[in-house]
Amino acid sequence: MRLRVNGQEVEAQEGTLLLEITDPPHLCYHPHTETRGICRLCLVEVDGRLLPACTTQAQEGMEVRTDTQELQTLRRTLLEWLALTTDLGQAPSLLALLKAHHGQPQRWGKLPLNRREREPIRDNPFFLRDYAKCVNCRLCVDACGDGIMGVYALALEGRGLMAHPTTPLDRPLPETPCVFCGNCLQVCPTGALRPLSAEV
Amino acid sequence: MEKPSLLPLLDARLPLDEEKVAEAARLAGIPLAQAWGVVRYYPRYRGLPQGRLLVDDPVARARGFPRLLEKADGTHPPLGLEALSPIHVRVEGEKRFVEWEGRLVPFREFRLPFALGHGNRLLPSEPIQELAQYEALGGLVFLRRALENLLAPGAILEAVEEAGLLGRGGAAFPAHIKMRAVARGEAPRYLVVNADESEPGNFKDRFLLEHHPFLVLEGTLLAALATGATRVFLYVRDEFEAAILGLEKAIQQLEEARLLPVPTEVFRSGGLYICGEETALLESLEGKRAEPRLKPPFPVEKGLWGRPTLVQNVETLANLPLILKEGPGSWRQKEPKLFSISGDVAHPGLYELPLGTPLGEAVERAGGDPKGLKAVLLGGAAGVFTRDFALPLRYKGRIPLGAGAIVAFAKEVDLWEVLLGLAEFFREESCGKCFPCPLGTAVQVEMVRRRERDRDLVGHLGQALKGSLCGLGQSAYWAYQSLLEVEDAA
Numbered sequence: 001m002r003l004r005v006n007g008q009e010v011e012a013q014e015g016t017l018l019l020e021i022t023d024p025p026h027l028c029y030h031p032h033t034e035t036r037g038i039c040r041l042c043l044v045e046v047d048g049r050l051l052p053a054c055t056t057q058a059q060e061g062m063e064v065r066t067d068t069q070e071l072q073t074l075r076r077t078l079l080e081w082l083a084l085t086t087d088l089g090q091a092p093s094l095l096a097l098l099k100a101h102h103g104q105p106q107r108w109g110k111l112p113l114n115r116r117e118r119e120p121i122r123d124n125p126f127f128l129r130d131y132a133k134c135v136n137c138r139l140c141v142d143a144c145g146d147g148i149m150g151v152y153a154l155a156l157e158g159r160g161l162m163a164h165p166t167t168p169l170d171r172p173l174p175e176t177p178c179v180f181c182g183n184c185l186q187v188c189p190t191g192a193l194r195p196l197s198a199e200v
Numbered sequence: 201m202e203k204p205s206l207l208p209l210l211d212a213r214l215p216l217d218e219e220k221v222a223e224a225a226r227l228a229g230i231p232l233a234q235a236w237g238v239v240r241y242y243p244r245y246r247g248l249p250q251g252r253l254l255v256d257d258p259v260a261r262a263r264g265f266p267r268l269l270e271k272a273d274g275t276h277p278p279l280g281l282e283a284l285s286p287i288h289v290r291v292e293g294e295k296r297f298v299e300w301e302g303r304l305v306p307f308r309e310f311r312l313p314f315a316l317g318h319g320n321r322l323l324p325s326e327p328i329q330e331l332a333q334y335e336a337l338g339g340l341v342f343l344r345r346a347l348e349n350l351l352a353p354g355a356i357l358e359a360v361e362e363a364g365l366l367g368r369g370g371a372a373f374p375a376h377i378k379m380r381a382v383a384r385g386e387a388p389r390y391l392v393v394n395a396d397e398s399e400p401g402n403f404k405d406r407f408l409l410e411h412h413p414f415l416v417l418e419g420t421l422l423a424a425l426a427t428g429a430t431r432v433f434l435y436v437r438d439e440f441e442a443a444i445l446g447l448e449k450a451i452q453q454l455e456e457a458r459l460l461p462v463p464t465e466v467f468r469s470g471g472l473y474i475c476g477e478e479t480a481l482l483e484s485l486e487g488k489r490a491e492p493r494l495k496p497p498f499p500v501e502k503g504l505w506g507r508p509t510l511v512q513n514v515e516t517l518a519n520l521p522l523i524l525k526e527g528p529g530s531w532r533q534k535e536p537k538l539f540s541i542s543g544d545v546a547h548p549g550l551y552e553l554p555l556g557t558p559l560g561e562a563v564e565r566a567g568g569d570p571k572g573l574k575a576v577l578l579g580g581a582a583g584v585f586t587r588d589f590a591l592p593l594r595y596k597g598r599i600p601l602g603a604g605a606i607v608a609f610a611k612e613v614d615l616w617e618v619l620l621g622l623a624e625f626f627r628e629e630s631c632g633k634c635f636p637c638p639l640g641t642a643v644q645v646e647m648v649r650r651r652e653r654d655r656d657l658v659g660h661l662g663q664a665l666k667g668s669l670c671g672l673g674q675s676a677y678w679a680y681q682s683l684l685e686v687e688d689a690a
Contacts, residue, residue, distance in 0.1 A: 008233065037494045039635045040667045050667055055494055070663055074636075077664035081639035107657065109650065113627075113642050127649075128580075136632060143602065153230035157240045161642045163632030166240070168232040169218050 004061035010104060018044060018053035022066045025097050028137040029054035030187050033147030035138050041075055041097075076101040084108055085161065087132045089192025113161055123172035125178050126183045127195050131164050132194035140184035141165050151179035203505075204228050206238055210245055212296055212470060214642030218478040228487055241489040241631075242470045244438065249274045252299075253289045257400045258577055259543055259623035260286040262613045266563060277473070277625070279439055280403035282607065283315060283540065283548035296439070307441040310404055311410040315549030317565060322522045322536045323552050327411035331453040336350055340459060342524040344417050346425050347461055351524075352546040356426035357383065360520065360527035367515030368537070369394055369476070370582070370602045371671075372595040378497035378510055381500035382427040385508025391429035391462075392485065392504060392511045393420055393444075394475040395436040396469045398623060399580035401605030403609070404538040407516040407550050409436065409443035412518065415449040417464070419517035421454075424462045427510050432464040435481055438471035467624075469596065473581075473629035477670050478511040492670035511604075537593070537601075543608040544573060553593070559606070560589030568608045575615060575686050579623045580605040582675035584682035585615060587689065602680075616651055619683050623648045626676040637673025640665040653684060 002014055005022055010122040012021050019042055024043035028035050037052035037184040044053045045053060053066070065071070079098040083105040088094050098105075144154040153176040155168035167176045185193045208285035208478040209224040210216065216239060225235035237243040251273030254260060259282050260268060268286050269275070276289045281298070290297040297304040308328050326333045345351035355437040359378035382389055393416070397405040408425060410418055424432050436444050447466050454460040470477050470484045482504050501511020515538055535555040539562055542548040542611045546567025553562055559578070560570040577583050579602025586599055593602055644661060652658065662677040 010204070018685070038633060041635075043667050049442055049597040052494070055579055073663045074667045077660045078639070078667070081643060081664070082635070083641060085642070108643050109646055109652075113644060113645075135635070138636075143233070152233040155233040156237040158632065159241060159638075160627060160632045161638040163638065166236075168236045169221070170236075178229075190681065193251050 001058065001060045003058055003060065005062060005064045006066055012058040013102070014058075016058045016197055018046070018051075018056045018058055018064060021058060022053055022064065022141055024053050024071075024083050027094070027135070027189055028056055028139060029146075030143075030156075033049070033139055033142040033187060034140045035147065039135075039137060041078060043071060043074065047072060047180065051063050072101070076103055079103045080108060082103040084111055085113075086135050086190070088135055088190065090133055090194065091189060094187055094190065106177075116162075118164075122181065122196075125196065127182075127185055127193055128199065129165075129173075130192050130194065132192075135190055135192045136164050138190060139187040140193055143183040143187045144178075148183050149179075149181055151177050151181070154184065202486070203230075205244035205467075205485060206235055207242075207470065207484065209253060209487075210235075210239065214244070215247070216351055230487070234397075234488070235555060237489055238411070238487065242472065242652065244471055248294075248296075249276075250291050250293075251459065253291060255279055255281060255287045256288060256350070256621060256625070257282045258607045258621060259284075259620050262609055263620045264544065265617060265621065273594065273647050277402040277628070278398065279311065280406040281541075282401050283312070283403060283542040283550075292440060292604075297396075307439060309442060311442045312407050313549075314411055315547075316407075317541070317549045321552060323538075324412065324415075324532065328414060329411070329450070331450070331457060333416060338525065339414055339521070340418055342521055343421055343459060344556060347459070351425045352569060353383065353428065356422055356520070356524075358398050359523055359528045360426075363519075363523045363531045365519055366595050367513055367517065368603065369521070370579070370600075370603070374394075375516055378500055378512070379423060379427050382429070383500075384503075384524070385501065387428065387430065388507055389422045389427060389429045389506045389508040390507055390657065391432045391542065392425065392478075392481065392509055393432070393434040393436075393514060393517060394476060394478060394481060395434055395440075395514045396481060397437055397514070397603070398473040398621070399582065399603055399605060399608045401540060401577060401580040401583070402544060402603045403540045404550055404604060406437070406440055406443065406516050407538075408440075408518050408583060409615045410446060413443075413446045415518050415521060416514055417447070417450055417454060420464070420522035421459075421461060422520045422669060423512060423517055424464075428564055429462060433463050433485060434466045435468055435475070435485060437468055437475075438469045444468065444556040445455075458633065469631075473625070474631045474633075474670075474672055477672060480509065480551040480670070482509065489631070491631045494669070501566060510537075532680055537604055539593070539604045541568075541606045541608070543576070543606075544568060544610040544613070545608050555594050556592045558589065559586070559591045559593055562593060562606060562681070563608055564590065566606075566608075570575055572610060572611055574609050574611045576609065577605070577607040577618070577679065579603070580607075581625050582678060584678050585619075585686045586682065587686055601677055615686070616648065619679055620645070620648050622679050623676075626672065630672065630676075634669035636664050636666075637668040637670075637676065640673065644680060648680060667668060
């Protein structure tokens with residue numbers, strides 16, 4: 001099967017995700033979880049429409065563009081907004097992306113509604129839940145639930161910008177079904193969940 | 201697979217405590233984590249704000265919002281009452297009232313005044329809430345024909361196609377394409393009526409549900425027969441209690457008259473703007489957080505419980521009996537559309553006008569004077585400001601009609617105040633699932649607050665919001681961008 005990516009003809013297998021044959025930045029995609037198409041950083045233009053490369057399968061004759069002016073603006077802006085609202089101090093890859101996209105978060109002014117003020121939660125001996133660093137990609141919720149473990153010790157709280165993962169009934173983790181398997185830490189891309197052993 | 205939906209189980213246990221949530225989760229057969237995510241999503245499970253609440257809609261924003269807010273304990277999202285003037289809601293425990301002409305009217309008794317303005321008049325000119333009354337005016341003829349096999353499902357589909365009916369919820373997608381796609385799908389198939397009208401400035405669906413329940417139900421059942429749907433759900437905005445009670449009574453009357461070929465039930469909406477987005481609506485019906493799904497697959501292929509599902513707006517379905525009665529050709533010539541016209545006009549209300557009517561004429565019909573207006577907001581929150589009064593009100597035009605809201609603003613109105621209300625509305629209603637929408641709508645509020653006119657910045661805001669997962673985020677900046685254009689043109 002053949003398609004065109006940025007004007008170049010590309011050969012691909014039936015059912016291949018565009019993410020596998022193109023190289024847009026991405027954050028919420030993980031091959032072991034069901035989380036898909038949330039961060040929108042991997043959006044590409046397919047026959048004039050914006051589609052996430054992590055959920056879109058290559059098709060015969062597709063015309064894909066991955067780096068138009070519009071997509072660059074979209075990615076730069078999204079990265080700036082993330083840096084504006086969230087502590088990316090433990091997310092070096094996102095900071096590198098921000099730099100690569102010439103991001104200037106300060107051009108948006110101050111945002112009183114902010115994730116940075118959240119206090120870390122230390123409710124177990126193994127890891128920290130530091131939601132000031134959480135971008136709400138849901139990878140941890142999915143890894144704990146449908147995606148990997150099927151334990152369901154994490155839930156989602158709220159709506160809008162301040163939505164974030166929590167525990168059932170907001171209980172401390174040891175009072176939930178959590179088995180401390182560490183899968184949530186493994187998938188967290190921003191250091192919002194990190195082992196206490198790494199804390200100095 | 202079909203499971204008991206969590207929402208009615210939670211509704212039956214209000215006010216909630218931890219034990220009740222756990223019990224509802226057990227009965228729904230889902231992990232407590234999933235149930236907790238739902239409880240922490242919908243406002244009515246988190247506990248409603250109490251006291252005297254000002255309905256935060258564009259008209260209230262145009263009437264000195266901060267001053268009005270001083271006499272309120274908080275705000276309440278729009279209810280489809282914008283036709284008239286700023287209005288308050290009183291919440292006491294689980295009881296809710298509308299403050300109406302100096303009286304406290306319980307939600308279960310409150311209906312929009314029957315304010316049908318002059319127009320093309322395919323809609324009956326009086327409310328019809330009784331079966332006998334509906335039949336006396338020629339209603340149910342086509343449903344009876346369909347039930348007696350005198351009107352084939354294919355003939356209903358052909359009529360809808362010939363009429364060229366476009367979805368009236370805002371997206372204007374051809375109704376027959378959706379219907380045929382569902383009809384081709386494998387059984388079981390479902391039909392869901394999207395009656396979650398929550399768009400500021402729109403009150404046409406509320407009006408139809410409250411005053412013409414049989415028209416809505418006849419259209420719905422015709423669509424169910426045409427698509428072979430085996431179950432019908434009417435997903436009705438939670439606050440429209442009078443409409444919910446009226447529909448339940450009408451369904452019962454149809455059943456008693458043996459005119460209900462498909463099991464039909466009313467489902468109380470989650471009560472949020474996003475619940476009207478068709479895939480979020482389906483999630484909500486299934487008892488989850490009302491968050492939009494990735495498309496494709498579209499609901500016509502994989503909808504409710506993964507089955508082919510027709511999700512259609514109230515006004516769209518109400519047109520089916522009218523198309524059959526009028527004849528598709530004649531209906532197409534008239535192309536009737538309901539417009540909610542409000543704000544600075546002498547006779548706010550619902551107007552049935554042919555598509556193509558110039559905006560200025562629509563405003564004049566409602567007793568407004570285009571010369572005295574600064575602009576109108578066309579389409580609602582997901583709409584645009586314009587002062588192009590020659591603009592023909594068409595779906596395929598330059599400016600989106602949305603669901604047909606027209607809110608007029610007089611010269612002295614500060615449109616930035618109105619815009620701030622819209623921006624705050626989007627920030628509050630963003631579900632938070634994808635990244636651009638919750639981030640962008642929060643940033644937008646601050647930009648509007650400081651009256652940011654930098655074209656690059658506003659352009660980049662729009663570019664990023666365009667990448668949102670669903671229409672809520674994708675349209676959140678339209679009003680902002682259009683206000684700058686209106687200012688430039690002035």
